[in-house]
Amino acid sequence: MAIWSRVVSGLVIFQLVTGNPVPDTNHDNIAAIERRDSPAPGYASPPYYPTPFGGWASDWSEAYTKAQQVVSQMTLAEKVNLTTGTGFFMGPCVGQTGSALRFGIPNLCLQDSPLGIRNSDHNTAFPAGITVGATFNKELMYQRGVAIGEEARGKGINIQLGPAVGPLGRKPRGGRNWEGFGADPSLQAIGGAQTIKGMQSTGTIATIKHFIGNEQEIHRMSNVAQIGYSSNIDDRTLHEIYLWPFAEGVRAGVGSLMAAYNDVNSSACSQNSKLLNGILKDELGFQGFVMTDWLGHYTGVASALSGLDMSMPGDGAVPLLGDSYWGSEFSRSILNGSVPVSRLNDMVTRIVATWYKMGQDKDYPLPNFSTNTQDQKGPIYPGALFSPSGIVNQYVDVQGDHKVTARAVAREAITLLKNENNVLPLATNASLKVFGTDAGANPDGLNSCSDMGCDKGVLSMGWGSGTARLPYLNTPQEGIANVTQNAKFYLTDSFPSGVTAQAEDIAVVFINADSGENYITVEGNPGDRTAAGLAAWHNGDDLVKAAAEEFSQVVVVVHTVGPILMEEWIDLDSVKAVLVAHLPGQEAGQSLADVLFGDHSPSGHMPYTIPRSESDYPDSVRILNQPFGQIQDTYTEGIYVDYRHFLNAAITPRFPFGHGLSYTTFNFTNPTVSVGTALNSAYPPSAPVRGSTPVYNNTIPAASEVSWSSFKYTRIWRYLYPYLDNPASIASSDKYPYPDGYSTTQKAVPRAGGGEGGNPALFDVAFSVKVDVKNTGSRSGKAVAQLYVQLPSSLGVDTPALQLRQFEKTKILAPGESQTLTLEVTRKDVSVWDVVTQDWKAPVNGEGVKLVIGNSVADTPVVCVIGRSCSVQ
Numbered sequence: 001m002a003i004w005s006r007v008v009s010g011l012v013i014f015q016l017v018t019g020n021p022v023p024d025t026n027h028d029n030i031a032a033i034e035r036r037d038s039p040a041p042g043y044a045s046p047p048y049y050p051t052p053f054g055g056w057a058s059d060w061s062e063a064y065t066k067a068q069q070v071v072s073q074m075t076l077a078e079k080v081n082l083t084t085g086t087g088f089f090m091g092p093c094v095g096q097t098g099s100a101l102r103f104g105i106p107n108l109c110l111q112d113s114p115l116g117i118r119n120s121d122h123n124t125a126f127p128a129g130i131t132v133g134a135t136f137n138k139e140l141m142y143q144r145g146v147a148i149g150e151e152a153r154g155k156g157i158n159i160q161l162g163p164a165v166g167p168l169g170r171k172p173r174g175g176r177n178w179e180g181f182g183a184d185p186s187l188q189a190i191g192g193a194q195t196i197k198g199m200q201s202t203g204t205i206a207t208i209k210h211f212i213g214n215e216q217e218i219h220r221m222s223n224v225a226q227i228g229y230s231s232n233i234d235d236r237t238l239h240e241i242y243l244w245p246f247a248e249g250v251r252a253g254v255g256s257l258m259a260a261y262n263d264v265n266s267s268a269c270s271q272n273s274k275l276l277n278g279i280l281k282d283e284l285g286f287q288g289f290v291m292t293d294w295l296g297h298y299t300g301v302a303s304a305l306s307g308l309d310m311s312m313p314g315d316g317a318v319p320l321l322g323d324s325y326w327g328s329e330f331s332r333s334i335l336n337g338s339v340p341v342s343r344l345n346d347m348v349t350r351i352v353a354t355w356y357k358m359g360q361d362k363d364y365p366l367p368n369f370s371t372n373t374q375d376q377k378g379p380i381y382p383g384a385l386f387s388p389s390g391i392v393n394q395y396v397d398v399q400g401d402h403k404v405t406a407r408a409v410a411r412e413a414i415t416l417l418k419n420e421n422n423v424l425p426l427a428t429n430a431s432l433k434v435f436g437t438d439a440g441a442n443p444d445g446l447n448s449c450s451d452m453g454c455d456k457g458v459l460s461m462g463w464g465s466g467t468a469r470l471p472y473l474n475t476p477q478e479g480i481a482n483v484t485q486n487a488k489f490y491l492t493d494s495f496p497s498g499v500t501a502q503a504e505d506i507a508v509v510f511i512n513a514d515s516g517e518n519y520i521t522v523e524g525n526p527g528d529r530t531a532a533g534l535a536a537w538h539n540g541d542d543l544v545k546a547a548a549e550e551f552s553q554v555v556v557v558v559h560t561v562g563p564i565l566m567e568e569w570i571d572l573d574s575v576k577a578v579l580v581a582h583l584p585g586q587e588a589g590q591s592l593a594d595v596l597f598g599d600h601s602p603s604g605h606m607p608y609t610i611p612r613s614e615s616d617y618p619d620s621v622r623i624l625n626q627p628f629g630q631i632q633d634t635y636t637e638g639i640y641v642d643y644r645h646f647l648n649a650a651i652t653p654r655f656p657f658g659h660g661l662s663y664t665t666f667n668f669t670n671p672t673v674s675v676g677t678a679l680n681s682a683y684p685p686s687a688p689v690r691g692s693t694p695v696y697n698n699t700i701p702a703a704s705e706v707s708w709s710s711f712k713y714t715r716i717w718r719y720l721y722p723y724l725d726n727p728a729s730i731a732s733s734d735k736y737p738y739p740d741g742y743s744t745t746q747k748a749v750p751r752a753g754g755g756e757g758g759n760p761a762l763f764d765v766a767f768s769v770k771v772d773v774k775n776t777g778s779r780s781g782k783a784v785a786q787l788y789v790q791l792p793s794s795l796g797v798d799t800p801a802l803q804l805r806q807f808e809k810t811k812i813l814a815p816g817e818s819q820t821l822t823l824e825v826t827r828k829d830v831s832v833w834d835v836v837t838q839d840w841k842a843p844v845n846g847e848g849v850k851l852v853i854g855n856s857v858a859d860t861p862v863v864c865v866i867g868r869s870c871s872v873q
C-alpha cells in the first residue's frame, strides 16, 4: 500500500499522473504494456494464457460450490462490483469493493497492515515481522496471527493486508525488509504460513504480499519521468529464493495475494501473465484471488487476461477522478467481448469462494472504524465532493489479552549477540546509567508521526503502511524503572558531559536504525536507507564509543529494521554485551526488562547476517537510483542472498545468520534420522488429477444489466460504479489485439503443479531428524535447533553450502532438563529447481544429502549424512 498520506497532504497528484503504459482507460491494449524501455538482455516474461480456473482443490470445493450457486445468478453489475474498489477514500477502509447485497455480500473491507490494524484505535501494535522471525518460535508466529485476525474481524475487516514475505531482504538497505520474517526463504515461508493459518482461523482473509521482486522502495512505482523498476530474476533464483515463501503461503490456504508495483522481466507484476496465470495459479495452484497494490493497476483488459482479480483501491492512473481501468470500463470490456465472460466468472468466483471459505457469510461484522479520521463523525465517502456524513468510528476495543502475545513475541525475539563475563543478566541492585533517546518515548507524543514517519524515541516499528497506531507504548525506560530504582536515565544521543562512572556502574546504551515505505522520507531516507546506510542513526556509534570510554561495562541495546554495522565498537574492551531487540511494538519495555534482568533467558536468533562491512555484500544488491528510464535491477547474485552469499564468497560476517546466545548453555545429543516417504526417483511422481471447476453459462450478458438507467441511485461523484450510459450501443467485436500466445483453452497441469503450493509429493516428509536438547548450564532457557541442508554436487548445479530448511524451539528447559525435538525435511527441502524439466529435482534416496543442526549457520555441531549415521562434533 502506498501513497495514502501523500494524497492526503495533497503533495503528489502530479506524481500519480504517471508514465503509465496506458493513460487512456478506454483504449488499453496489450502492446502498450510492453512499452518499457531497454529491457535487460535475456530477461523477458513469456506469455501464459489463459488464467487457470480456481476451484479444483478439494479443501476449497465446498466454498466453490457455494460460490458457483450465487455467481451463476449474479448480474454483470454485481460481478464487476466485486472485482473493483469503490475508489480512494470511498468508504471506511483503505480499500473496499462494491457489493452484491442480493446475496448478502457487503462492500468487502480491505485494511493494512502485517503487524496490526493500521489507522485505527483500541488495537494492538504487535511486533513487526522481522521480530517474529527472530523468535524462531512457530507457536508464537501462529498466536500472533490469531490475535491479528481477531482484531481485524472485530473491526469488520474482511481482508487484512498481511503477512509480507517480500521483500525477502535481498538488499540490506531495503526499506521494508522488516515487514517480513528474515533473509531466508524457509524462515519467511514458515513465518508467513503460520501467520496465515492463525489469521484465517478467525475468519479474516489474509493477504500474502508483495508478489514479487519488490526488494527496494525507491522507483518501485512509476512517476512522471520513469516506469517502476524491473526486477530481472532468473527462473531458478525465483523458484528457490523469492517464490518459496509464496508457495508455502498458498499451501497454507492463503485467501488473497497482492501483486507488487514493480515489473519482473519488464512486465508489471499486476499484469504479468507468466507470474500470475503460469506460476501462481497453475504451478502453485492458488485458489484465492489476486489484487493490485494500491494504484498498482495499469491496464484494463490486459490485466484481467493476465490473471488479476481485484483492482485496489479501484482508481485509474489518476486517483480521485472517478476513473478506473475496471468498474464501468470492465463492464464495457465484457459487453464488447474483449474479456471473456469465463474470466470474469472465475475472478468473481475466486473472491466469493474465499469469502465463503473463511465463513464470512455467517455473522461477520461490518466495518466499525474509519481509516480516514479519528473523529467519531465524518463524511462516509471523504473522497467524494459531496458526501453524506455519519458516525464513522465506534472505537471498538479489539485488544483482548493480545498484549500477552505481543510481549511474548517481543521477548522471545531479543537476540543476545555477545555477553562477556556474563555481564548479563543484570542484578536488580546493579547501578545502571542508561543512555540514548531510543530508551524513551517520542517527546512529540505517541503516534505524533503519521504512519510512524519519524525516528523519535524507542523504535517500535519501521514507517509506512505496514504500521499500526500504538494504543500505548511501554518504553525501555519504563520497563527498567519498573524493576530497579538504581537506574539513572540520560535520554540523549550525545553523551552528556559530566557523567562519571563508578567502578560498579554499568552503562546501557540504546541505539537504533530505521527504514520504511517510500512515500515518507525520514531524515533523508526515502524508505530505503539511502542516507543512513547501515550505520546506527543519530550518531549511535559515537554514543556507544563515548560510553565505552567512560564505563568499563557497557551493554548495547539495538532496535533495528535490519543489519547495522557494529565495527566501530563491537570489539572495544568495555562493550561487554549486545542485545538486538528488533522492532518490538507496544511492549518494548517489559519484554526487554524480562531479558535484561534475567527473568527470561534470551532465545532470539538473527534472521539475517550482521556483516563487518557493507562491501561484504555483492555489488548487485545495492539500492539503484537513476532519474530517467526504467531501472533494470538484475539479480546477478542469483541464489546467493544474505548468508548464502557470505558462505559462497567465504566471507566471515560479524555475526552469522541464526546466531543468538543464551544465559545458559545447551547440548545437542542422540541425533537420529528416519526415512519417511522414500525419494526413489529424482523427480516427484505426477500429481493426482485436479478436481473439477465451476461451470457457467459464459454468454455475454444483456447490456441492461449495467445500464445506469436501470438503476435509481443517488450517484456519488467520483465513486466507482459498474454502470454505463447507453451500454446497448456497445457492440461485441473480435478486434482486440490479443498478445502472442493468447488462448482461452485451459492448459494441462504443469508437472510441478497439481496441488496448493505445487505438486503435493513435494511436501512428503522425506527425512525426520530427532535430536535431544539438554540445558547444560545453570539457568533456565529455551533453545532453538536450526536445521540446514547441504545438497550434493550430483544434482549438477552449484548450491549454497548450507540452507535453512527447518527449525524448532524447546519449551523453557530448567538446568539439566532435556527435550527431544523432531525436525521434518520434505522432498522439496532437498531439491533444486531444474530449469530444463521445469520440476524439482532431488538426489535419489537423498544420496549425499547432509542435514546439519545447530545454533546458527556457522555453528552446526550435529551432522547427519543420509544413508549413514549422525554425529555430534
Ligand SMILES: *[C@@H]1O[C@H](CO)[C@@H](O)[C@H](O)[C@H]1NC(C)=O
Binding pocket: 042, 043, 044, 045, 046, 232, 233, 234, 235, 236, 264, 265, 274, 275
Ligand atoms: C525472466 O527471465 C529469465 C531469464 O531469461 C527467465 O529465466 C525467467 O523465467 C523469467 N521470469 C519470468 C517470470 O518471466
Ligand SMILES: *[C@@H]1O[C@H](CO)[C@@H](O)[C@H](O)[C@H]1NC(C)=O
Binding pocket: 075, 077, 078, 081, 086, 097, 098, 099, 100, 101, 102, 107
Ligand atoms: C454495487 O456496489 C455499490 C456499493 O459499492 C452498491 O451501491 C450497488 O448497489 C452495487 N450494485 C449492485 C448491482 O448490487
Ligand SMILES: *[C@@H]1O[C@H](CO)[C@@H](O)[C@H](O)[C@H]1NC(C)=O
Binding pocket: 025, 026, 027, 028, 029, 300, 301, 329, 330, 332, 333, 334, 336, 337, 338, 733, 734, 735, 736
Ligand atoms: C472493449 O472495452 C475495453 C474497455 O474500455 C477496451 O479497453 C477495449 O479496447 C475494447 N475492445 C475493443 C475491441 O474495442
Ligand SMILES: *[C@@H]1O[C@H](CO)[C@@H](O)[C@H](O)[C@H]1NC(C)=O
Binding pocket: 153, 154, 155, 156, 364, 365, 366, 367, 368, 394, 396
Ligand atoms: C462493530 O463491532 C461490533 C463489535 O465487534 C460488532 O458487533 C458490529 O457488528 C461491528 N459493526 C458495526 C457496523 O457496528
Ligand SMILES: *[C@@H]1O[C@H](CO)[C@@H](O)[C@H](O)[C@H]1NC(C)=O
Binding pocket: 427, 429, 430, 431, 504
Ligand atoms: C547487589 O547485591 C549483592 C548481594 O545481594 C551484593 O553482593 C552486591 O554487591 C550488590 N551490588 C551492588 C551494585 O550494590
Ligand SMILES: *[C@@H]1O[C@H](CO)[C@@H](O)[C@H](O)[C@H]1NC(C)=O
Binding pocket: 474, 478, 479, 482, 589, 590
Ligand atoms: C511492572 O512490572 C510488573 C511485574 O512484571 C507488571 O505487572 C507491570 O505491568 C509493570 N509495569 C510497567 C509500567 O512496566
Ligand SMILES: *[C@@H]1O[C@H](CO)[C@@H](O)[C@H](O)[C@H]1NC(C)=O
Binding pocket: 666, 667, 668, 669, 776
Ligand atoms: C554434550 O554432552 C555429551 C554427553 O553428555 C558430552 O560428551 C559432550 O561433551 C557435551 N558437549 C558439550 C558441547 O557440552
Ligand SMILES: *[C@@H]1O[C@H](CO)[C@@H](O)[C@H](O)[C@H]1NC(C)=O
Binding pocket: 697, 698, 699, 700, 701, 702
Ligand atoms: C445463457 O445465457 C444467455 C444470456 O443470458 C441466455 O440467453 C441463454 O439461454 C443461457 N443459456 C443456457 C444454456 O442457460
